Amino acid sequence: MxxxxxxxxxxxxxxxxxxxxxxxxxxxxxxxxxxxxxxxxxxxxxxxxxxxxxxxxxxxxxxxRVKVVADESGVTVVNIASRRRLDWAEILQVNLRPGDPWVFLDLSDGTSLPALGIQPGIAKERAIADARILRTLVEARAIRDPEQHQG
Incomplete structure (x- = not known):
């Protein structure tokens, strides 16, 4: 930790x-x-x-204005025209695949939320490091029911 x-x-x-x-x-x-x-x-x-x-x-x-703010109770994603507050347990996975314009958060409701605050545009290495940090934070703080992820 x-x-x-x-x-x-x-x-x-x-x-x-x-x-x-x-x-x-x-x-x-x-x-x-x-x-x-x-x-x-x-x-x-x-x-x-x-x-x-x-x-x-x-x-x-x-x-x-785009940003992603992680605090003790969850994550706030501020995109161009929206702001969304998520509890840690709502985030199932943090994805930044090659070619992605920004990070995508896979959520427990089955949707995916773009998180424009982490984008590899000008500073690719920084975005990759930030995505890893956020992924580590999500994995450390998310408490999930194991039956929720079957299938």
Whole structure:
């Protein structure tokens, strides 16, 4: 158990997050600057440029918010537009197969939940290590009925 991190632990794609937020700020600044520098634009057109830049930033910020938080009572998965709280026993398996865009959690209700907070995009080794840590935490904390897994 000494190889497990102390809880709570947060998994998130740090490099991807930095790229998305940096791009969002840059796009907002450039579009806003263009709106302010183009003299032929009226106030409504300038505002529409700035609102468009803000919308692009907002979408990129939504993409950057993904994370997986493990604590003593379970796991919270924050994806682009959703948040789901899971008890440890609800998670049957943590999967990150070659070619997967992110981790998938196999759940006790028969469904699979994507956990975008662990994704091998820019930092593949980090994602693999994070998936192993989460898998170890799930295996150590999940108390299941052996009859539940027959068949």
């Amino acid at each position: 000494s190889d497990q991190p102390s809880l709570p632990v947060t998994f998130r794609p740090g490099r991807t997050r930095a790229v998305l937020l940096t791009a969002g700020v840059a796009i907002f600044v450039v579009i806003s600057a263009v709106a302010l520098l183009l003299e032929q634009l009226g106030p409504g057109e300038r505002l529409s440029f700035i609102v468009t830049g803000a919308l692009v930033f907002w979408v990129l910020a939504l993409l950057a």
